[in-house]
Amino acid sequence: MGQVSSVSQVNMYIKNMFIRDYMLNNISVKGEVSNCKYHSSGHIYFTIKDRASQLSCVMFASMRKHLLFTLEEGQSIVVDGNIGVYERDGKYQLYARSITKEGAGKLYEEYEKLKKRLLAEGLFDDTRKRKIPSYAKKIGVVTAGTGAVIQDICNVSKRRNPYVQIILYPAKVQGTGAADTIIKGIRYFEKTDVDTIIIGRGGGSIEDLQAFNDEQLARVIAACKKPVISAVGHETDTTIADYAADLRAPTPSAAAELAVYSYRETVIALREAEYSLNWQMANILKIKKLKLARYMTMLSHESPQNLINERRMYLTDMQEKIEGLMKQKLISSRHQLELYVQEMKGLSPLYKLQGGYAYVSDENGKNINSVDDIDKGERINLAFKDGYAKAVISSKEKA
Numbered sequence: 001m002g003q004v005s006s007v008s009q010v011n012m013y014i015k016n017m018f019i020r021d022y023m024l025n026n027i028s029v030k031g032e033v034s035n036c037k038y039h040s041s042g043h044i045y046f047t048i049k050d051r052a053s054q055l056s057c058v059m060f061a062s063m064r065k066h067l068l069f070t071l072e073e074g075q076s077i078v079v080d081g082n083i084g085v086y087e088r089d090g091k092y093q094l095y096a097r098s099i100t101k102e103g104a105g106k107l108y109e110e111y112e113k114l115k116k117r118l119l120a121e122g123l124f125d126d127t128r129k130r131k132i133p134s135y136a137k138k139i140g141v142v143t144a145g146t147g148a149v150i151q152d153i154c155n156v157s158k159r160r161n162p163y164v165q166i167i168l169y170p171a172k173v174q175g176t177g178a179a180d181t182i183i184k185g186i187r188y189f190e191k192t193d194v195d196t197i198i199i200g201r202g203g204g205s206i207e208d209l210q211a212f213n214d215e216q217l218a219r220v221i222a223a224c225k226k227p228v229i230s231a232v233g234h235e236t237d238t239t240i241a242d243y244a245a246d247l248r249a250p251t252p253s254a255a256a257e258l259a260v261y262s263y264r265e266t267v268i269a270l271r272e273a274e275y276s277l278n279w280q281m282a283n284i285l286k287i288k289k290l291k292l293a294r295y296m297t298m299l300s301h302e303s304p305q306n307l308i309n310e311r312r313m314y315l316t317d318m319q320e321k322i323e324g325l326m327k328q329k330l331i332s333s334r335h336q337l338e339l340y341v342q343e344m345k346g347l348s349p350l351y352k353l354q355g356g357y358a359y360v361s362d363e364n365g366k367n368i369n370s371v372d373d374i375d376k377g378e379r380i381n382l383a384f385k386d387g388y389a390k391a392v393i394s395s396k397e398k399a
Contacts, residue, residue: 008087015085018092024083029055029094030102033075046071048079048094056093057081066098069205076102100206107206111213114240118215123222124243130227132247132258135266136195138165139259140226142185143200145170149231149252153198156256161263167194173201178211183220190226196259197224199241200231200252212239221245231255359383371396 005013018024031048038044042061047054057079059067071077081096100108118124139157143149150168157166169185172178182199189197199221201212211217212232221228221244230245231252242248249255300306360368361381368374374393382389 007090011085011087011090014092015087018083018085021083026080027083027094028078028080030076030078031055033071033073033077036071036073038071044071044096048077056091057096058093059096059099063097069101071099078102107210107213111206111240114213114215114218115243118218118240118243123218128222130246132227132229133195135261136164136259138167138192138194140167140169140185140189140192140194140197141200142169142171142182142189142197143252144173147202149200149202152251152253153200153256156253157260160257160260163263164260167192172211174204174208174211179214179217182211183217186220186224186228190224194226196229197226198229198231198249198252198255198259199245200249200255201233202252203233209233209239212241214240217241218244229255229259371398 029048031050031054034047034049034054036044036046042064044059044064044067046057046059048057049055078100079094079096080098080100081094083092084095085092122128141150141153143153145168154166157164167189169188171181171185173182186197186199199212201209203209206213209232212230218240221230221241227246229247229249230239230242231249231254232239232241233251238248247258249258359382361383362368362374363379363381365381368380374380374396376393376396378393380391380393382391
């Protein structure tokens with residue numbers, strides 16, 4: 001008899017065989033969901049089967065965040081993961097890393113290829129994006145005629161601004177021909193006076209959102225002359241239409257929040273702007289008045305009238321000074337004149353005449369002041385203080 005092994009050793013050996021098998025570590029298995037149980041720990045335990053066999057599966061809570069739908073009995077799915085051995089029970093099972101509905105994997109590959117091609121083409125560039133109007137009056141909505149999407153948009157719009165008009169273009173948002181009706185809706189609104197176009201629907205699987213992954217729709221959105229907001233699915237769903245649109249909203253309600261401005265907030269902002277503007281104008285006027293007063297003061301000092309007044313005051317002062325100097329000069333001159341008068345009195349013949357003297361001159365009026373100037377028998381004129389007399393020299397004697 002050969003070497004005897006324990007159960008644990010056998011299970012460990014088999015587990016190592018599975019680990020070393022490359023194919024079993026990266027495998028995709030297709031089957032129908034059966035015995036699906038969501039555990040309180042967050043793990044999902046289920047079985048996939050076909051007509052001939054079945055395989056136990058588990059998806060741990062750490063991987064569950066990548067699951068975009070709820071597992072249900074009878075679903076046809078593709079599970080990606082690895083085959084491993086659960087040593088305690090001695091059975092192998094498929095440890096799921098990701099789960100997609102059958103056919104979704106191919107759709108996702110096509111989605112990725114289209115996204116990369118359009119991205120390389122520049123269809124998603126930010127430079128092509130149009131700005132969403134801040135104060136839209138009319139908004140066109142392309143979505144299903146009935147359902148929660150249009151109701152959510154209308155409710156949010158009415159709450160934010162009851163004066164904004166919402167116009168619906170009923171379109172198919174799922175199934176055959178859905179992309180064509182969405183395109184027709186965009187082209188219809190492009191010819192109207194709407195300010196913004198919203199295209200949207202609720203969330204769903206990649207198959208449900210296939211209409212919004214259409215290449216022609218993406219090109220129509222990119223070429224649209226009106227700004228387009230894409231509101232497809234929930235926050236985790238991103239479609240080709242989202243990339244092509246001018247703005248992506250995670251939900252239809254969020255699209256309405258982005259497209260419809262708040263009337264109340266706008267009124268408050270206008271009032272605040274009015275207050276700020278009035279305050280700024282008052283402050284500016286106050287500053288300008290102070291500057292004007294300063295300029296007027298400076299101008300008053302530099303004005304021609306002020307210069308004239310200053311010159312006039314200067315001339316008045318000069319006039320007063322000149323008049324004072326002239327008066328002093330006159331007084332001094334009068335005094336000097338009086339002195340000259342007194343001196344003249346002493347030299348004046350008339351003044352001498354007042355003292356009893358006479359002025360002697362010949363017949364021609366020439367003054368005779370020496371005895372040598374007359375001859376005996378010559379006629380002379382005598383001037384007294386009170387009259388004149390004529391005389392003849394009868395004799396002369398030298399003193």
